Amino acid sequence: MGLEVSSGFNTARQDHVNKILQIFRIDSDDEIWATDENSTTTGPEDEAGILKGNASMLGGWESLAYSKLELESDAANARMIVHLWKTYFCWQYGSHCVVYRPVFIRDMALGDYHQQMSGFMGGNKNGLSTPALALGADFMNRAKLLLAAEMDKPSNVPTIQGLLLLGQRECACGNLSQGWMYTGMAFRAMRDLGIHLDCNRLPIFGFGTMSAEDREVRRRLFWSAFTWDKIMSLALGRTPTSNAWQNASPGPIVDDTEDDSEWKPYFWDDAMPPELTHYPVQKSLMTSNFRHFIKLCEIIQKIIMRLYNGRVTRIRSHNFVDQMKHRLTEWMDQLPSGLKLNVNALPEHCPPPHIFSTKIYLPNAVPVRTAAPPSITASAAATCTRMAEELHQLFLLYSKTFKLRNMTYTLTWSMYSAATINAIDFQSTDPAVAAAASPRLSMSLHVLERGMLTDSWHPEGK
Template sequence: MSSQDNDVMMVADDGPSQRQPKSLAKACTACRTKKIRCDAAKPECGNCVSQKRECIYRKETPRKRPTFNQIGKLQRDLATLKVFLLTLKRSGPEERQKLLNEAVDEDGAVNLLDSTADPTGEASSRKATSQPIGRGATTPIVSSDDELNIANFISVDDAGTTNSFGPSSALHNPARNDKGTPSSRQSTTTEHVKNELIANAALQRHLEHRLTRHTTIAGEPTELALHLLNLHWARQHHTFLLTYRPAVMRDLECSGPYCSAFMLNAIFACCSKFSPRPDVRDDPNDASSVGRRFFKRCDDLLSSDSLLTRPHISTIVGLVLLGSTYNARGETSKGWLYTGYALRMVYDLGLHLDPKQTTEDPEEIEIRRRVFWGAFVCDKLQSLYMGRPVAINLRDSQVSREFLDLYEEMEPFYPSALAAGSSSRLDENMGDAIPRHSVSTFQQLCLLSKIMTTIINRFYVVGATFSNAQIDLQKIEQALQQWRDKLPSELDSQPWLSTSTAVQTPNIMVLHNVYHSLIILVHRPFISDDHLRSTATSGRSWEQCTVAARCITSIASVYKSTYGLNGAPYVLAYTVYVACTVHVRNAASQSQTRDHLAMLKSSLECLDELCTANPGVAKPAKSIRRLIEANRLNLLAEITPHDQADMSFDLDTIQSTFSVADWSNTGSDMFHMGDFESFLYDYLAKQGIYKVHMIGSIKASEVGDLDNGGHNGVANTQISDFAGLSLGQRPNVVLLDAGTNDMGNYNDAGGVASRLTDLVGKAIMECPDTANIAAAIMTGRLIREEAVSLCKNYVLDSQSPLVKLLSP
């Protein structure tokens, strides 16, 4: 056996777990060091023999390259570190020190699970850092629309027909790769196309009257058919923009491709629930028979025309509309299957790929984009409603949200047409019409649906774990906050800020309720008794859920008072249900106030009204009632509105009872209402006064109302913005802990008085019959005496007799 054979044998005999090196060093150590040619002779090379030196051969494998897992781990660690640094930058001194202390354990090991939550131990850390790359911290929450090249996923057959067969398909035939349009020309073309589409939409709207010449439309008398179509254009259409009106109404008259008997009957079936006319019922005396013949006709057409095996855009639209309506009716299996058929057709027709790659027809591009995003949104809402996986993921779709026909964006909306029964207050105070903003509202809903996809895939799938979800929590929060910050002002809806706030269109109200429900769905898993529970209840997640639930109830109440809920969409019902799950928890908690019970009662009443048009809502409402019974809550308890004339407490007595005359001797620079607010809260509770809201700079309020526990480290201007939600609940008493922190931050005597004036004035204006108790304002090393004097004088000289200052 040769020397070389012995070398190989020794390597192989090192142990059963050792693998044979892929490559052994051919040159000896001396030649490799000098970087000279070695003849690799054994046992000694020629160079070493001539130089009379020891010749040594070492067995070495090539330097190992990092594995994909190692690269992925490094990327996740880097992303986590970046998030942690951003969190430190935004945090106050105390919170920053706490985060740093928690990031390094006693042994000096670094443990960065998530900068917004407490570490849950070494095991959780290992799970978080060993997760697959696809779910790592580097995965974007919302991907851009145009980041991938989709040309390889478009196939053209011998007849020139475009199909959706990817590069792995045996049916794939690559499309011709044309050169792109120059950017300057493309910009000009886009503006031209936009004007062309808007002009065509206006023209087609003027031509719709020609339909009255027909005796029947889709088997129904023309007058009834047009009535149902008008209901559709006024309601469902603006939520999902599935139906492109210029093409539908044009092709309805000329039997074109974008309008079919199946789609028309689907529209009739879905919007008949909004009609008060008896002729939409099979039995005029049976409300449950509304639209029954249209639903049956749709089933017959699907069968007789084999529509499920012949994908078409009009069939997709009809199936998506029916799927949503069946869910609202409580027929969830049928709704799930119909929507599933539609989503498969979306892929079959290639609607998930941007149509600019396959056509230059502006109308076709507009239609395909709208149908895709309408189906995308419905898919996500249905997945949330049923707790099932999504069918279209973010990476599977590369379609622009740029809609060029903006005719409906500024189209006037007449609220009185939707108001229930009596005249709405909008008609009384705001005039005849407001802009619809349909296109921009739908674009924002598309963005929310992309975030919704990530929430479902990270938090609400089988196999979701606390440690993995915790890593994604802050990124999803940031995505939601960015969406809110970038929302155009004309799409804003915060009815709790002021009684004179303009009422928005129904689709904008629904948009905001979807946003607030997503905040709850992001945080609810982290509450201790939910499916991603931690070792202790997350107060921050509870607080976020509570604030969002208040917002949902407030918006739903405004929707109810303005338009009524008999014709509201089931999406609104789902958001109210989500809010109820939080209201029940709060009402049943030890620190509950009647405020939460009142909101629960109001939300449940909304659900009951929503059952009229959406019978399927009865099941969620029943689930909430079971929770109420399990927690032994009494919704029949008398909740009377407060009245200033009947207040059973004396502010002067409170002012003298809770004296802080000795506070200045403690050496503290700041005075906080939180130092004795729990005693004041108990005192007021004994008087039967439960609606006490804290507004100010104490985050950890002791009054048992986390969502109104103040805001740490912010100035009066910011507090004034935050205060709107609390004031919107019409509290009996406002504990105003503000001014001191403001002076500490600004050190501006004149500015402090002005800012405090604005804040107290806001409370007086929005709640004129509410008592305002202000904290004492002390002179300290950070607060100049003249600032204290100005603030005291304002509070004491306030025109409202209900403003008192707790002061030495």
């Protein structure tokens, strides 16, 4: 009897291991990739159908939510909430997709929007445009009060979403310690809820059966935290906290309905600046862009953990750098045409900010080891200069189209990284190198100055 039980246990354990190996793929370099297309599916077809069917009702839910705001608030307050709402979804939402928009809008229309929206607005730095600027501190104080009340309750998804938004908001405002703290609280609460676990196996882990929408919310929340963690890790020089390789991740995002939605710039009171009057309406490609950004962030995590976290042998380091370069090249080749930005053939108008943000984040993934042989150091220096030149061209495009409005933390930090290279090149003893770096350095400082000014979120861009 004991042998039969032991045999059954070993068989069950092996089945569990096999399922985990089906979720992950282990390369010859012993790296586990949670986002490998060959090892993860895009989700059950019936689940995708349910999600897309519900998402198709988004327009109706938005109208209902607007009407409810007008009925339950005074006109001025309702107008401000709608403005902050639209500003977030236009300029900031696509970078990390903290909320699942169809469910969020539906709950706003059917539930008590006050608590949800206050925390939501408090994390929205891009909403700090005039006249919203005067109310920014008030909204932040309200969000903190609501957060304090939530801390006495069990972990829940809305609170985690609010913590991530607050973390992003504080970092964008220069309050890095507060941003780090809020983000860390979100990570702990996520693990408390098991959001890092495979959605298809949640009943096994004791979380019961969840609807297709609940699973999609968890998946997006996990990957949102995962990508934001890599931004903070690079910007603050700290080890990543949210990892996809420690456990079976909740799985890939299923609903891609937002890819077909239209994106166009939004400003206060729908007052479109003259230079954007003829801006072409574009497909948002929101989900597709986020999926590829997740893959890029996983590559960046591997680079940080292998090259910059502890000591590594030189030979293994060189091999790993070559492997990561191949991964990055492969990632670029797999980008759909709508997500590619070739600096040698830039479009007339800058693409939506979430697409632009993914492109400018790529140069930060280039693996460079400081204690490298002279030949590699020279090659790395040339690569850094080339990346700084590319960022210069990309920001010229963004400035031409959007006048450096509504810049997120990722944008300003990426330019800061380029500015360090431009400053080094500007001091070069080679006159040609120094001369080429001069306009780049000037542009870098201009972008950083605009990023520090609250006026950079003004609808007129003044």
